[in-house]
Amino acid sequence: MKKIHLAFLSGLLLCNLPASAQKKTALPPEFRIKQSETEAHMRFLAADELLGRRTGEQGNLIAARYIAEQFRKLGVIPVPGNTSPGTSGYYQNVPFEKMGSNGSGEIIADAEKLKSGEDWILMNGDATDITAPLVYASYGLENIEKGWDDYKGLDVKGKIVLVQSGTPDVQTPSEIIASSAEKRRLAAEKGALAVIELFNAPMPWNMVNRYFAGERISLAESATTTKSIPHAWVNGKEAKITRALRGVQTVTFKTTGRKSQIVNSYNVAGYIPGSDPVLKSEYVLLTAHYDHVGVGKQGGQPFTPEDSIFNGARDNAFGTVAVLTAAEALAKNPPKRSVLIVALTAEEVGLLGSRYYAAHPLLPLNKCILNLNSDGAGYNDTTIVSVMGLNRTGVKTEIETASKAFGLGVFADPSPEQGLFDRSDNVNFAKEGIPAPTFTPGFKEFNGDIMKNYHQVSDNPETVDFGYLLKFCQAYAYTVRLIADRKTAPQWIAGDKYEAAAKKLYGK
Template sequence: MKKNILLVAALLIFYSGQAQKIVKTINAEVSQQELKSHLYFIASDELRGRNTGTVENEIAAQYIASRFRSYGVQMAPGADSYFQQVSLMNAISPQKATFTVGEKEFALGEDLVFYTAKNGAFSGEVIYVGYGLEEDLEGLDLEGKIVVAKTGNGNPNERLTPYTIQKQRAVEQAGGVALVELFKPGRYPWRLIQYYFSGEKYSLYEGNEEEEEEAGFPSAWLLDEDGDLLSYFESLEEGATAEMTIGGQANKVIKVPNVVGYIEGTDPKLKEEVIMISAHLDHVGVSKVEGDSIWNGARDNGIGIANMLTAAEFLAKHPPKRSIAFLACNAEEKGLLGSRWYADHPVIPLEKTVYDLNTDTGGYNDVSKVTVVGFNRTSVTDLFSQAATAFNLEAIDDPLPEENYYDRSDNVSFAAKGVPSVSFDPGYTEMNEEITKYYHQPADEPQTLDYDYLTKYSKAYIYAVTLIGNHGEDIFWTEGDKYEPAGKELYGRD
């Protein structure tokens, strides 16, 4: 017994000493000036907000790749470039459209907006399908029909557009002619929907460029201010028909770069497992306003990219037992498209990717904390607390779960495939003016940041990656998490 106690004590002293050594090395080698220089470049006026599809966005991607190369971060195994080209459909909203059902006619803008569309005249029998979810569509014949549904899934706290995407795909695959969703204003006013759905929109595109003129599927939202239209469609006689005309819509296929890097782990066995570090490189570009029109995106997501590059420089010199991959995602602001593309076309097999540690932020308002969105959702919660405490910070869970930030950032692209994922972000405790005065505003510039805090935050992030990379126990979802079944399928667990 005495020998066992002595052995345990010796092991505790050894591991404590190792931890102190890593923390000391991080403190000595992570440079505030280097972190600051990344942010001043990424969020400079010259990069004009890094909007998807622009030259400045490409320059940001080239900068990240050049830093990877200089730090000794390798290309992913089997790759011949740091870049993964993401294929997007850039769609210009219709300039004219009508939707007619019986004696009712609805006009573009006033009553009708389009999520996706293509020019032409479309007609067919109308079928009302409730919310249009999988269980609502089961057993229904949608071939040649115009499908009418309610927006969302009935939960007012969840985003609506992800469900629009799901329904649109299901209706198109089932041979439907068009999807029309009834929108009753509540949390979001109609004028905001009009703004969001107008102009240019982006979506992933899996076809050939020659097919781009035919791409798109008529998917519209119809204003139902008082709920009268819902009653109308619910009581519509079987066999009733509708017509839809669309004009002035245009499509263009573009390619934008994700940036992927790789550091091989040190353990002969554990190096087959990969920890992914992700952050999005794009922002929203330049607006048509007087005065400062450049939306620099220092917080969103210059902090994430600077954090990634700072981690890359350190981890290239001090790799953990598991391998590390880096994914600078594009088109996050267009709907998480770059990370979704990677998850569908992984450069490193997802079954080898055992964790994703994302960074994405709209800002911070508590410099004593780091906020881990998904704090308790995976088996490494204690490591986040340990990493933060080492640099005099406190790791906390997302204080605004009602905003559903977890499913609104790139980590969810991995989670949906089953990869345990969180977003390790600068500290926020509420949505107040300190956040809103910078979030998606031209004022979000690099000189407004607290670099003493961000350096501590980045050190805690690097330590968290190191702890997870060296973790000797199982890494997986917390039992009962909604993404646990996808994880069991991905990794072949019972």
């Protein structure tokens, strides 16, 4: 059936061309990708030997090396001007601070004694035992553009700062994580001894405790480990805790601290110059994260001695295979605009690889017309692809055309209550103003079928539908080609929450 389908599609395309051009025209290379190729990528990236590809560990480094060598083999070149060490310029070094498990300790606010590991988690900092005045500083942020000046009129030198979680605009878990380091940096800069943050994100405290109290990774604030002031996340949903902290003038903060070390991981970046002498100065950015959650207790979900490896086939070897497929097809026959492909690390620990890249881009962001991200929790419908931001980012026609070419429908924004657009790497590019949809394996809602494998040891290559993987990757690659060949750059729909950032980025 596949051969008949492709031949029929080819005939339709050729019928619309002049007779003189029909002999010279053929379907682009993505139509000739073989299932054996996409399957081989999947079987390697999600193999047991890579031990769940956890950021900063050996399996993650092996995956990075594999992607870089595939780029080299396929003729995808290093990004011009990238001087980062490793594999002839394919790597962008991303330094992380790796911390041990939450230590013991207590925070005492008058009669309330808050226990570490129950009522609060030490997010950062060395051992300490201090008693000092407590000063409330709202969200603990400064941003002139947004009118935030939470330290105005406050003297916090030699004191402990109490702040709310997140920002005045956003209370999502990813934004709380992203803003947390900035709160700590500002407090330390102003002479504070410690930070207590009232955690109020819309997620259960027991989940927060389980996820963040164990070994964790964050972007390093410098290339070497430096002493950091203690920073605690306190269960702000517990009314008596909030009342106690808002009602006292002095607090005692005791902790054994968290050991930390600097580790490196890498974003892997390759470049395909465009074929049009004018449009090649612009580019389409392709992204997919290649990390996963590791082995055993690192995974945070049940495992057995027989199977303790969280292989991450669907999340996100699937998306990584898609960008490798696009790399192969587009390198053989480049589109008009250039293509930048970045396999991202550290998505699973807070979208950190993409956040680092957005702050340290290898090419100017204002020359990027679109980010097409590929990520997913899984799939249960092999007749469709699902797209976060389909109707917001100006490329609905290209996505639908490319998907239809491989017999796939398109479903827009499944499970809107989950806020999925803002939960993958694309959001860090959207914040900069770049239209950034996410191209996801097919599903319509987060249900039992999806959760059965999401972040589970069962998410391994043996359970993947390889025929669907091929069609998904081909549709992704063809979508990129159609977007890169557009006459005009796509734009956010009028009124989108990222439209203002786009006007600032592109100057229009």
